Amino acid sequence: MMTAILTDIHANREAFEACLAHAERLGATRHVLLGDFVGYGADPGWVVDKVMALVEAGATAVIGNHDLAATGGLRTPMSAPAQRALDWTRAQLTLAQSEFLAALPYEVEDGPLLYVHANAWKPDGFEYIDGVVEAGRSMRATKARITFCGHVHQPAVYHMGINQRVEHFAPIPGSALPLSAARRWLVLPGSCGQPRDGNPAACYALFDEVTGLLTTQRVPYDHPAAAAKVRAAGFAAPGDLSAIGR
Template sequence: MRLALLTDLHANREAVEACLAHAEGQRVDQYAFTGDFVGYGADPAWVVRTVMDHVARGAVAVQGNHDYAVTRPGSREPGRPRMHAEAREVIEWTRSQLDQEQMAFLADLPLTQKHGNAFFVHASAHDPIRWEYVTGIGEAERSLKASRSRIVFSGHVHAPALYRRTIEGRMGLHVPEAGQRIPLQPQHQYLVLPGSTGQPRDQNNAASYAVFDDEARDITYFRVPYDHGAAARKVIAAGLPIVFAMRLIEGL
């Protein structure tokens, strides 16, 4: 099976449409969405509905910190994500854009899913509700050890990366090149960060996603150009903080 992996869609219709169209050209069989369908962008209702439609056809989806925040106004729960003022402003606005069915869908999403040897989580498999950023070897090792799965697919970090843990416990990091097919060894553990579809932050404004082939046992990361100018203009037109429009343009 060829599985398309999209994460951190962040209400960016133009980027999501571009990646889904590109994935069709890669002959994917199924999709997995590892959280943060809302926040930052101007099209939360369209993005959530699109993910809902894919889930109805068998896709995997887990909850991200922005999805968690938007469905729990005023919550004092331990898992309430920390967000700066501009991000909280978009969360408040997003609640007015979603209908009851969409809000219920986000609220009911699981924090994790496990299918065979694959584990899906938005942040770290080590205490997912803490929303830990996996930005180095130490965090990656914690996530892999906690999952006990051969391969972990996650998001939260808006840049593509691939971590490996060998059978002897040695850790390594690979920064993938777009379009490069990367063979995965069955005896190792891997943590796959596809990069952000809706708000890349690695100085490249092209949308990011990956395709995992479980039969060929390889993964390929892709960068997909899209009309980021149109997405940015929508953010401004909606009255959302201009910083989120600039991020789309600059890839930061």
């Protein structure tokens, strides 16, 4: 079974549509959505409706910190650009959409796989995995052999052997990587809706559960249109669009 794993869509309809179409062309039959469906982008209602439809069709979804904030459940402060977007977003969501987001779980275990937005040691704390120390902490906090995380907007893969040493590398888009059963793995697919590595192409990952092959993907999309929608919505201050279409 080929699974498309998408995260940090951030209300970016153009990026989400492009990644879903790309994954379908490559044979994906299942979807895992790792949260942050809203925030920053201008199409929160459309994106949440699409996520709801995918979940209804069998997809797995978890909540992100922006989703929690949009429904009033996040107690930690957000950055000024994020808060402006969230204040605008709340007014765009219907009650049904807000209730759907609020009801999403923090993590989902699926056999040897764990799906979570930020990390495995405190899924509701939304601390970042910034390097091998945090990656190791997350892998040691779960029995899952492979953890898929969002929250970090750049693709990365970490692995840990029996010696407990954690190593990191940046995956090559389009190049299949075998996730050996002899190691523990932590995969960050990168952001679908707001990559932050200087490349505006959307990120997602494909995982083949039969072969154990992981392939990260970069998908070009109409990022000028997505940025124009944010400007038209009126909640973006100068600099807020630096990660869209640069």
